[in-house]
Amino acid sequence: MYRHQTSRLPLILGAVVVSTFISATITYFLDRYLGVTGQRLVAELRAQVQAHVGRLPISFYDKNRTGTLVARIMTDVESVRNLVGAGLLDFVGGILTAVIALAILIHISIPMTVLTIGLLISFGWFLKRALGVTRPLFRERSRISAEVTGRLTESLNGIRVVKGYHAEASEARIFVEGANRILKNITLSITSQAFLSLCKTMVLGAVGAFIMFLGAREVNAHRLDVGGYVEFTMLLAFMVAPIAMSVSIGTQLTEAFAGFDRTLEVLNEPEEDGESGRTAALEPIIGHITFKNVTFAYVPGEPVLHGLTFDSEPGTVTALVGSSGSGKSTVISLICGFHSAGSGQVSIDNVDLSTIRLSNLRQQLGVVLQETFLFDGTIRENILFSRPKATDEQLYQACRIARVDQFAECFPERYETIVGERGIRLSGGQRQRISIARAILADPRILILDEATSSLDSESEALIQSGLNYLMQGRTTFVIAHRLSTIRRADQILVLEMGRIVERGNHETLYRRQGRYFDLYTRQHGLEANLFLAPGEGDKVMQ
The missing domain is CATH 3.40.50.300 (P-loop containing nucleotide triphosphate hydrolases)
Known part of the structure; x- marks a missing residue:
């Protein structure tokens, strides 16, 4: 019997070494390949969500704060990367090792293997139910974080109002309240994860002790030799390792799916041009x-x-x-x-x-609003926004008509001058003239002037009135x-x-x-x- 046990030992050791080598090799290539793939997935999904959000109707923006949408695009999408994260790769490698170990365990003792699998399946069922409880916590955390981000974005955008009314302390208090709500949620999440870890340790320990007890009984009954008993307990560790890892991996995946759920909520919003019947051009x-x-x-x-x-x-x-x-x-x-x-x-x-494609309509639509929105770029970039492929001559002609040249050419950088966020480095009249030049360059068939001069003094209005008159010629206004x-x-x-x-x-x-x-x-x-x-x-x- 001893010689039979010894003759099987090299086979067992060889199988362990080979499985370990295969697991490490596969983990390396998966880590490298899927790690990059995960980052590419996030980049592509983020671009897809941003493009989709840009095609949503105005009513969607009326109901959602800017900061909340930023959090959806950046934070929630980033969490999806955990679906192919490094921990998951380790888990996949461990599963391969567990499968090999399972095959050998069946060869050693079918009854003990079946019993072990039954106990581990029961633990898996418990784990699934437990992770189902933590998933709403992650969704709630994402929602709270989006709210806090939204308020912070509004506070920073309106910093002049905040300072003008000496409301810095009030805004700081609101932010702290939001941060504390996030902390409370994280505390609950950590507590639930710690409880799962406790259950994992206790359950797997109990399973191991129970299997060892049954193994000892099998040896005493001469249905299993000592060598087989030792082999079984050693290989059981390889099989149980992925199960133990599943708690942390499960938490990681639960957080990822919570972010994915919120991402899908945005992607499932119907696009304004996706309405049935909008086919006319x-x-x-x-x-x-x-x-x-x-x-x-x-x-x-x-x-x-x-x-x-x-x-x-x-x-x-x-x-x-x-x-x-x-x-x-x-x-x-x-x-x-x-x-x-x-x-x-x-x-x-x-x-x-209602039957016209909105993309077709807006290509021939020009809008000049009371509150001119400029991007944090150059004068040139802001004017070309309406027609990126316009020539320099077309650009300069629009600037001359809108009187942009009168102030732009006084700057050292001329049309390459950075206007600042929302055009903060320019006066209201200068921003409005850029807006008019942008509309002139677009050459729209339908023109909307929504309080285009109401925020300007009479002198600034007189400067841009000729540009408006030119812009309105021959257009439905x-x-x-x-x-x-x-x-x-x-x-x-x-x-x-x-x-x-x-x-x-x-x-x-x-x-x-x-x-x-x-x-x-x-x-x-x-x-x-x-x-x-x-x-x-x-x-x-x-x-």
């Missing part, structure tokens, strides 16, 4: 825009537009006038395709806007303005109140009618006269 857009009995509500049952009907001919200027909350910006949102009409029809060139003096030349003026058109016509017609438009116009000019304001400045007091 207008090349080029002529610019005939019609509203037919359009009603719209941001919140169901609370309409902000009621049965709007009007017609804007190609190349004409339509001005929208009314008090705050009258529905002017909502009309613009519908024209831009940011929202869809609840009932009625918005059409462009006699084609229902919609103007929102509190300065009624800036819309006197509009082909038609729509006066909105409570989401309804109460008056329409040109300046002369509406002024003679002495209705709502007359009241707004005379009130504004009365304020200017009484307060000694420059013409067009009275609106600042009215707002």
